[in-house]
Amino acid sequence: MLFAPPNFSETRELFWIIYILILIPKFFAKVMSVRELFPFFKWGFNIRRSNFLVPILSNNVIVTGEEAVQYEKPLPYKDLPPQIQRNLEQKEYIIQNDNNNKNNNISTSPNLESTSTIPQITPESTPTLKSTKVPTKELSNLEILEKVEKGEILAYKLESELGDCTRAVEIRRLLLEKQLQKKLETLPYQQYDFGKVQGQCCENVIGYVPIPVGAAGPILLNGQMVTIPMATTEGCLVASTHRGCKAISESGGSRCSITSRGMTRAPVVRFSDIVKAAEFVNWINSPENYGTLKEVFDSTSRFARLSNIKCTVAGRSVYIRFKCDTGDAMGMNMVSKGVEAVLDLLKSLFDDMALLSVSGNMCTDKKPSSINWIEGRGRSVVCEALITGDVVQKVLKTSVQALVDLNIAKNLVGSAMAGSIGGFNAHASNIVTAVFLATGQDCAQNVESSNCITQMEACNDGQDLYMTVTMPSIEVGTVGGGTSLPAQASCLDIIGVRGSIAGKPGANADQLAKTICAAVMAGELSLMAALSAGHLMKSHLQLNRAKSPPSTN
Numbered sequence: 001m002l003f004a005p006p007n008f009s010e011t012r013e014l015f016w017i018i019y020i021l022i023l024i025p026k027f028f029a030k031v032m033s034v035r036e037l038f039p040f041f042k043w044g045f046n047i048r049r050s051n052f053l054v055p056i057l058s059n060n061v062i063v064t065g066e067e068a069v070q071y072e073k074p075l076p077y078k079d080l081p082p083q084i085q086r087n088l089e090q091k092e093y094i095i096q097n098d099n100n101n102k103n104n105n106i107s108t109s110p111n112l113e114s115t116s117t118i119p120q121i122t123p124e125s126t127p128t129l130k131s132t133k134v135p136t137k138e139l140s141n142l143e144i145l146e147k148v149e150k151g152e153i154l155a156y157k158l159e160s161e162l163g164d165c166t167r168a169v170e171i172r173r174l175l176l177e178k179q180l181q182k183k184l185e186t187l188p189y190q191q192y193d194f195g196k197v198q199g200q201c202c203e204n205v206i207g208y209v210p211i212p213v214g215a216a217g218p219i220l221l222n223g224q225m226v227t228i229p230m231a232t233t234e235g236c237l238v239a240s241t242h243r244g245c246k247a248i249s250e251s252g253g254s255r256c257s258i259t260s261r262g263m264t265r266a267p268v269v270r271f272s273d274i275v276k277a278a279e280f281v282n283w284i285n286s287p288e289n290y291g292t293l294k295e296v297f298d299s300t301s302r303f304a305r306l307s308n309i310k311c312t313v314a315g316r317s318v319y320i321r322f323k324c325d326t327g328d329a330m331g332m333n334m335v336s337k338g339v340e341a342v343l344d345l346l347k348s349l350f351d352d353m354a355l356l357s358v359s360g361n362m363c364t365d366k367k368p369s370s371i372n373w374i375e376g377r378g379r380s381v382v383c384e385a386l387i388t389g390d391v392v393q394k395v396l397k398t399s400v401q402a403l404v405d406l407n408i409a410k411n412l413v414g415s416a417m418a419g420s421i422g423g424f425n426a427h428a429s430n431i432v433t434a435v436f437l438a439t440g441q442d443c444a445q446n447v448e449s450s451n452c453i454t455q456m457e458a459c460n461d462g463q464d465l466y467m468t469v470t471m472p473s474i475e476v477g478t479v480g481g482g483t484s485l486p487a488q489a490s491c492l493d494i495i496g497v498r499g500s501i502a503g504k505p506g507a508n509a510d511q512l513a514k515t516i517c518a519a520v521m522a523g524e525l526s527l528m529a530a531l532s533a534g535h536l537m538k539s540h541l542q543l544n545r546a547k548s549p550p551s552t553n
């Protein structure tokens with residue numbers, strides 16, 4: 001068999017004639033090897049490839065020479081390693097998608113990653129699916145996407161199916177982009193450890209929203225300088241808090257104390273009549289029985305410690321408000337876990353008791369209510385400072401008397417006239433929410449955590465300003481929830497309260513609550529000064545409505 005190419009053009013025709021004459025009998029005798037077709041591929045196509053009928057024995061397909069040259073996928077996907085299959089499919093998909101986009105007039109960013117393009121799966125473009133026995137993680141993204149669309153894989157279970165949180169996010173984004181017919185170009189997802197989110201902070205993850213974080217302060221708080229990280233998109237807020245910190249610190253600093261602590265959960269139970277309900281309340285109120293319930297409750301956690309149970313009756317229903325210390329955790333899971341254990345015991349003791357819900361809204365979690373304002377929830381904190389008259393004038397651009405008058409008219413009388421509950425302040429929620437966002441707190445609890453009364457008095461013959469901020473229900477933790485996410489943990493580090501201190505459970509969460517209260521005082525002072533001096537709108541137009549914001553790329 002000849003395998004060398006003819007060296008001279010005059011012998012070329014002779015070479016091909018001899019070659020074909022030898023090949024034909026071998027082909028019919030079925031003794032021909034694929035390697036014997038080598039001259040066809042190597043040199044034959046260069047001569048007259050479009051005219052050949054080339055039997056390609058591998059892959060069991062027959063194509064013309066023309067098709068053989070154009071055929072870019074030498075093997076079907078199923079015979080290739082999974083990673084190579086995926087790459088090929090992505091490549092094919094981008095080509096397909098680009099064509100579709102051109103047809104549909106949808107612009108495609110050249111910088112986009114393959115996973116950011118809108119899937120356009122059609123029967124023609126869909127590669128052959130492999131056998132269902134192949135583990136999901138070995139399928140390509142597009143194959144998995146197709147399975148999700150068919151309901152064979154649940155979109156929210158992608159993380160556990162794949163064992164790869166980032167890939168799960170990528171596939172979910174493909175799905176959403178296809179549904180919306182929009183690319184999620186500016187919703188980032190890369191360089192994020194979604195493993196820390198899984199089972200802890202969020203489900204159906206498609207990315208993350210970056211929020212700018214500013215640093216206010218430091219503020220002198222109980223003799224210590226503390227910097228306050230604030231995540232916000234409201235221009236002017238950090239500047240204002242920063243100014244308040246400066247005014248407080250230059251005047252000698254602030255003092256802050258915790259007056260009560262305890263997270264609450266109030267299940268609602270119902271009895272057949274009011275007599276049974278009353279018997280139940282009397283049983284709970286007996287100190288001996290309370291001891292038994294406390295033992296059960298406390299056994300559910302190393303840190304949660306029951307401190308109080310208060311029953312409220314409404315007809316034959318009873319709302320049992322449990323209050324407990326939760327160490328450095330905000331404590332909603334902890335308290336609910338302890339309450340469930342106690343309810344199990346109560347159900348076994350009171351046949352007639354029907355549990356309607358583990359939360360009966362007298363807790364009260366994430367809703368405005370008087371009970372948190374009056375009884376407290378989480379940490380009850382109070383903060384004071386004496387602002388010297390010269391600082392009021394120099395830093396805050398106002399006078400002591402103007403601040404005192406405005407505080408009465410706005411924060412006390414104005415809020416009373418509005419029928420406010422816990423809203424006797426100017427903007428406590430601004431600071432609470434910004435610090436909550438920065439430090440991984442449960443932001444919905446800004447509702448009750450922003451309960452605040454701001455009081456101002458002139459002192460030292462009207463020269464200086466004495467100010468207090470009272471916040472009865474700041475709900476914060478330095479462990480659990482979103483506090484372990486890297487960026488949020490880093491903000492806790494700025495305050496110096498990340499995690500917990502060995503042997504001192506609750507100390508870090510106490511310090512975080514105090515820091516928030518002091519920061520609220522700074523914000524109150526600065527905003528009240530701006531309002532009394534008529535500077536609010538001017539400052540917001542400067543810092544909240546920049547004409548041409550500088551962009552960084």
Ligand SMILES: CC(C)(COP(=O)([O-])OP(=O)([O-])OC[C@H]1O[C@@H](n2cnc3c(N)ncnc32)[C@H](O)[C@@H]1OP(=O)([O-])[O-])[C@@H](O)C(=O)NCCC(=O)NCCSC(=O)C[C@@](C)(O)CC(=O)[O-]
Pocket residue numbers: 236237238239240241242243244246395396397426427430523526527530535536539540543
């Ligand atoms: C904006 C200021 C602070 C200017 O205040 P200023 O006194 O005109 O500015 P200044 O240039 O003289 O600076 C004084 C200090 O303010 C700080 N400061 C000044 N500028 C910056 C800046 N760019 N970035 C960071 N810090 C800044 C900084 O500490 C500075 O001192 P320095 O460090 O220079 O020695 C002031 O006008 C102010 O506090 N305005 C009030 C804004 C505010 O509190 N907004 C909150 C949101 S309002 C709202 O959402 C709720 C509302 C209003 O509806 C509630 C209600 O019903 O009352």
Ligand SMILES: NC(=O)C1=CN([C@@H]2O[C@H](COP(=O)(O)OP(=O)(O)OC[C@H]3O[C@@H](n4cnc5c(N)ncnc54)[C@H](OP(=O)(O)O)[C@@H]3O)[C@@H](O)[C@H]2O)C=CC1
Pocket residue numbers: 200300301302303304326327328329330331332333334335336365442477479480481482500501505506
């Ligand atoms: N379940 C509900 O009804 C609600 C839940 N939430 C959510 O609950 C989460 C917060 O619940 P939370 O109970 O605070 O947190 P976790 O559910 O994370 O519980 C705290 C965990 O940290 C452990 N721990 C370690 N060190 C400490 C320490 N020093 N102090 C306290 N605990 C420590 C606790 O141990 P141990 O196991 O021994 O107790 C516990 O396992 C948030 O994600 C929030 O959004 C919000 C509102 C309602």
